[in-house]
Amino acid sequence: xxxxxxxxxxxxxxxxxxxxxxxxARKDSEYCWQxxxxxxxxxxxxxxxKIQACILALAGILATIVFGLIGPTRSNQEQxxxxxxNLSKSVQEIIGRLDPAIPEDIKRxxxxxxxxxxxxxxxxxxxxxxxxxxxxxRHQELLAKWQTVQSSDPEVDExxxxxxxxxxxxxxxxxxxxxxxxxxxxRKAIQSQQENLDRRKLSMARSLASRADIAETKLEYKKxxxxxxxxxxxxxxxxxxxxxxxxxxxxxxxxxxxxxxxAEPLIKRALAIDEASFGKNHPKxxxxxxxxxxxxxxxxxxxxAEPLxxxxxxIGEASFGKDHPKxxxxxxxxxxxYQATNxxxxADPLMQRTxEIWETSLGKDHPQVAAAxxxxxxxYQATNxxxxAEPMxxxxxEIWEKSLGxxxxxxxxxxxxxxxxxxxTNxxxxAEPLxxxxxEIWETSLGKDHPQVAAAxxxxxxxYQATNxxxxAEPLxxxxxxIDEASFGKDHPKxxxxxxxxxxxYHDTNxxxxAEPLxxxxxxIDEASLGKDHPNxxxxxxxxxxxCQATNxxxxAEPLxxxxxxxxxQFARRTAHPHPNLETSIKNYTALLIQMGHSKAEVAARxxxxxxxxxxSTDNQPKEQ
Numbered sequence: 001x002x003x004x005x006x007x008x009x010x011x012x013x014x015x016x017x018x019x020x021x022x023x024x025a026r027k028d029s030e031y032c033w034q035x036x037x038x039x040x041x042x043x044x045x046x047x048x049x050k051i052q053a054c055i056l057a058l059a060g061i062l063a064t065i066v067f068g069l070i071g072p073t074r075s076n077q078e079q080x081x082x083x084x085x086n087l088s089k090s091v092q093e094i095i096g097r098l099d100p101a102i103p104e105d106i107k108r109x110x111x112x113x114x115x116x117x118x119x120x121x122x123x124x125x126x127x128x129x130x131x132x133x134x135x136x137x138r139h140q141e142l143l144a145k146w147q148t149v150q151s152s153d154p155e156v157d158e159x160x161x162x163x164x165x166x167x168x169x170x171x172x173x174x175x176x177x178x179x180x181x182x183x184x185x186x187r188k189a190i191q192s193q194q195e196n197l198d199r200r201k202l203s204m205a206r207s208l209a210s211r212a213d214i215a216e217t218k219l220e221y222k223k224x225x226x227x228x229x230x231x232x233x234x235x236x237x238x239x240x241x242x243x244x245x246x247x248x249x250x251x252x253x254x255x256x257x258x259x260x261x262x263a264e265p266l267i268k269r270a271l272a273i274d275e276a277s278f279g280k281n282h283p284k285x286x287x288x289x290x291x292x293x294x295x296x297x298x299x300x301x302x303x304x305a306e307p308l309x310x311x312x313x314x315i316g317e318a319s320f321g322k323d324h325p326k327x328x329x330x331x332x333x334x335x336x337x338y339q340a341t342n343x344x345x346x347a348d349p350l351m352q353r354t355x356e357i358w359e360t361s362l363g364k365d366h367p368q369v370a371a372a373x374x375x376x377x378x379x380y381q382a383t384n385x386x387x388x389a390e391p392m393x394x395x396x397x398e399i400w401e402k403s404l405g406x407x408x409x410x411x412x413x414x415x416x417x418x419x420x421x422x423x424x425t426n427x428x429x430x431a432e433p434l435x436x437x438x439x440e441i442w443e444t445s446l447g448k449d450h451p452q453v454a455a456a457x458x459x460x461x462x463x464y465q466a467t468n469x470x471x472x473a474e475p476l477x478x479x480x481x482x483i484d485e486a487s488f489g490k491d492h493p494k495x496x497x498x499x500x501x502x503x504x505x506y507h508d509t510n511x512x513x514x515a516e517p518l519x520x521x522x523x524x525i526d527e528a529s530l531g532k533d534h535p536n537x538x539x540x541x542x543x544x545x546x547x548c549q550a551t552n553x554x555x556x557a558e559p560l561x562x563x564x565x566x567x568x569x570q571f572a573r574r575t576a577h578p579h580p581n582l583e584t585s586i587k588n589y590t591a592l593l594i595q596m597g598h599s600k601a602e603v604a605a606r607x608x609x610x611x612x613x614x615x616x617s618t619d620n621q622p623k624e625q
Contacts, residue, residue, distance in 0.1 A: 113169070113170035113171055113172065114135055114136075114170055117135060117172070118131055118135075127407055130405030130406055130407045130408070131405070131407070133404075133405050134404075134405065134408075138213075138216065139167070139170065141213075142167055142210075142213050142214065143164075143167060143168065145213060146164055146167070146210065151186070151199055151200065151203040152189075152199055152200070153185060153186075153189060153200075155185060156182045156185050156186060156203060159178045159179070159181050159182040159185070160178070160179070160182055160203075160207065162174075162175075162178045163175040163176075163178035163179050163182070163207075163210070166178060167214075172214055175214065176211060176214055179207045179208075179210060179211050180211070182203070182204075182207050183204050183207050183208065186200045186201075186203055186204040186207070187204070190204075197236075198236040198238070201234050201235065201236045202235065202236055202239060202242075204231075204234045205231045205232075205234040205235040205236075205239070205242070205246075206231075208227050208228075208230050208231035208234060209227070209228065209231045209246060211227045212224045212225075212227035212228045212231065212249075215227060216253075221253060221256065221257055222257075224253060225250060225253050225254065225257075228246055228249060228250040228253065229250065231246055232246050232247065232250070240273050240276075240277055241273070241274070241277050241278075243273060244269075244270040244273035244274045244277070244284075244288075245270070247266045247267070247269050247270040247273070248266070248267060248270040248287070248288060248291065250266050251263045251264070251266035251267035251270065251291065251295075252267070252291060254266065255291075255294070255295055255298070257446075257447075257450075258446075258449075258450050258451055258487050260295060260298065260299050260487075260488075263295055264292075264295055267288060267291050267292045267295060268292060270288050271285065271288035271289065271292060274288055281315050281318065281319075282315070282319075283315065283316070283319045283320070283326075285315060286311075286312040286315035286316050286319070286330070287312075289308045289309070289311055289312040289315075290308070290309065290312040290329065290330060290333060292308055293305040293306075293308035293309045293312065293333065293337075294333060296308070297333075297336070297337055297340065299488060299492070300488065300492050300493055300529055302337060302340060302341055305337055306334075306337055306341075309330065309333050309334045309337060310334065312330045312333075313327070313330040313331065313334060316329075316330045323357055323360070323361075324357075324361075325357060325358060325361045325362060325368070327357065328353075328354045328357040328358050328361075328368075328372075331350045331351075331353055331354045331357070332350070332351070332354040332371070332372060332375065334350055335347045335348075335350035335351045335354065335375065336375055338350065339375075339378070339379055339382065341530075341531075342530070342531070342533070342534050342535065342571075344379060344382065344383060344574070344575050345574060345575060347379055348379060351372065351375055351376045351379060352376070354372045354375075355369065355372040355373065355376060358372055365399055365402070365403070366399070366403070367399060367400060367403045367404060367410065369399060370395070370396040370397075370399035370400050370403075370410070370414070371396070371410075373392045373393075373395055373396040373399075374392070374393065374396040374413065374414060374417060376392055377389040377390075377392035377393045377396065377417065378417065380392070381420075381421060381424075381580075382535075382579075382580075383575050383577035383579075384577055384578050384579060384580045384582075385577065386421060386424065386425060386580075389421060390418075390421055393414065393417050393418040393421060394418065396414050397411065397414035397415065397418060400414050401414075407441055407444070407445070408441075408445070409441065409442060409445045409446060409452070411441060412437075412438040412439075412441035412442045412445075412452070412456070413438075413452075415434045415435070415437055415438040415441075416434070416435065416438040416455065416456055416459060418434055419431040419432075419434035419435045419438065419459065419463075420459055422434070423459070423462065423463055423466065424580065428463060428466060428467055431463055432460075432463055435456065435459050435460045435463060436460065438456050438459075439453065439456040439457065439460060442456055449483050449486065449487075450483070450487075451483060451484060451487045451488070451494065453483060454479075454480040454481075454483040454484045454487070454494070454498070455480075455494075457476045457477070457479055457480040457483075458476070458477065458480045458497065458498060458501055460476055461473040461474075461476035461477045461480070461501065461505075462501060464476070465504075465505055465508065470505060470508065470509055473505060474502075474505055477498065477501050477502045477505060478502065480498050480501075481495065481498035481499065481502060484498055491525050491528065491529070492525070492529070493525065493526060493529045493530060493536065495525060496521075496522040496523075496525035496526045496529070496536070496540070497522075497536075499518045499519075499521055499522040499525075500518070500519065500522040500539065500540060500543060502518055503515040503516075503518035503519045503522065503543065504543055506518070507543075507546070507547055507550070512547060512550060512551060515547060516544075516547055519540065519543055519544045519547060520544065522540050523537065523540040523541065523544060526540055533567050533570060534567070535567065535568065535571055535579055535581070537564075537567060538563075538564040538565075538567035538568050538571075538579075538581065538585065539564070539581065540564075541560045541561065541563050541564035541567075542560075542561060542564045542581070542584075542585060542588060544560055545557040545558075545560035545561035545564065545588070545592070546561075546588065548560065549592055549595070554592065554595060554596050557592055558592060558593070558596065561585075561588060561589050561592055562589060562610070564585055565585045565586065565589050565610065566610060568581060568582045568585050569582070569610060569611045569614065572614065586607070589607075590603050590607075593606065
């Protein structure tokens with residue numbers, strides 16, 4: 001899995017937003033404090049020590065409450081008591097570091113609101129600390145993004161000011177209600193005061209967009225989509241740049257929930273507006289280009305994606321310099337596209353450069369560093385450097401768990417990738433629990449019909465197949481195929497992957513007539529999408545050849561298997577690394593030739609003819625690279 005980055009929000013969050021607030025003991029006994037926030041990708045951190053300490057204290061208190069509510073059994077009572085005691089000590093230490101100026105009633109109010117959200121959404125108590133961290137991050141982002149728009153109605157201004165104060169206190173429902181009241185006042189004023197129409201509409205749009213951000217903070221993506229749509233409808237026609245921002249945000253939300261058809265025209269409109277407003281070489285244009293390219297890559301339009309990524313990278317380097325973290329985003333996107341199009345030599349230096357920039361600028365434990373490690377590990381795995389890939393996967397997973405929480409979708413990606421490496425190295429008992437956990441996280445966070453769920457189902461099904469649990473594997477494969485066909489259409493490489501896996505299972509269960517059309521369809525899709533020399537095509541050819549061999553059609557099998565072997569030999573020449581399937585392909589081709597009546601000497605001569613630089617004259621094994 002690749003880690004998708006919301007480019008617009010990254011660039012907004014990199015702008016430091018400073019606001020000085022003072023305590024007013026005569027008004028509502030509310031307390032606010034100076035804050036400063038930075039956000040890069042999905043990572044959040046707090047520069048203000050008071051806020052950081054308060055949120056950390058709350059996380060510790062919640063953890064203590066969780067263990068208290070669950071209650072220990074007799075068998076684990078001593079362990080639970082020890083855990084509770086340790087947590088209590090941690091909480092006391094954290095509270096001891098808090099600024100005494102922060103009122104205790106404010107802390108209790110924030111605690112109650114956050115707990116209320118968790119209870120209302122039915123979040124299991126053992127997930128509370130991680131979910132609290134996510135809500136806290138979004139809470140701070142919401143304050144950083146807040147925009148003050150002076151309206152002609154003091155009542156609306158007061159309601160928006162009150163909403164801001166309520167957000168600072170974590171009173172989201174009250175903030176939402178204040179914004180809704182402001183919207184209703186503006187609706188009535190729009191009808192009666194034509195001269196103030198544009199200002200009212202702008203105020204209403206801002207309030208709607210703020211409500212959308214609240215909904216996203218509460219993980220309510222569909223509600224956020226609806227509110228952004230209403231904000232766009234309310235926005236005055238002359239607010240073109242704001243419209244582009246809303247269009248982009250709505251498009252990326254649709255991308256997140258895998259509604260790609262809705263996402264594309266929105267991001268394209270945002271791009272067109274910003275090009276007209278700022279010119280074609282503005283940093284905002286680079287963001288739109290990158291988001292559109294990411295969508296094209298997701299939907300297998302790689303030839304359309306590449307020039308957009310190249311252009312975004314060029315703009316980023318010209319605007320920020322070659323070693324800026326934003327430039328690393330574009331480098332990373334282009335590198336993953338190179339890997340998807342089998343240009344691994346071009347991908348490798350870009351991934352290395354991305355990792356170096358992010359480690360230098362963000363620190364070695366930043367979530368973006370984890371994304372770079374994960375992508376580089378996948379490249380190493382593709383080039384059969386599994387010993388180099390494994391520690392990178394483990395380090396990426398550790399960073400994500402610490403920074404994002406153990407139930408974050410990025411953690412699921414790390415678990416899934418590490419589990420697949422374990423499967424490839426025949427450590428199936430280690431792989432299975434990781435795959436199960438990844439599937440559970442993705443189903444919970446993204447929904448049961450998301451493409452990432454299909455990927456997890458496929459991986460788990462292959463493990464079941466490897467452990468001879470074929471009856472358990474088949475329904476998972478069929479469900480994955482159904483999800484991917486609905487998400488991407490019937491001619492996407494991920495659909496080809498699903499078809500191929502199901503066909504191999506049919507082959508293994510002696511349903512050869514059912515397997516063959518699926519294999520042929522998978523081959524056709526991969527050749528059209530990835531090109532005739534892609535390693536996935538070699539896999540398709542090998543599987544189809546094995547089926548022909550099983551049905552005694554040796555003359556049909558031989559050219560298919562030879563062509564698959566040639567593709568993998570070419571891969572080794574290009575990358576200077578043998579493909580993970582090369583050795584198996586050589587063994588399969590050798591066995592087929594012998595079955596067809598060729599002598600060992602003839603087989604050796606045939607292999608040497610295909611790759612004289614890789615084979616000794618008397619040995620069928622490739623030379624060391």
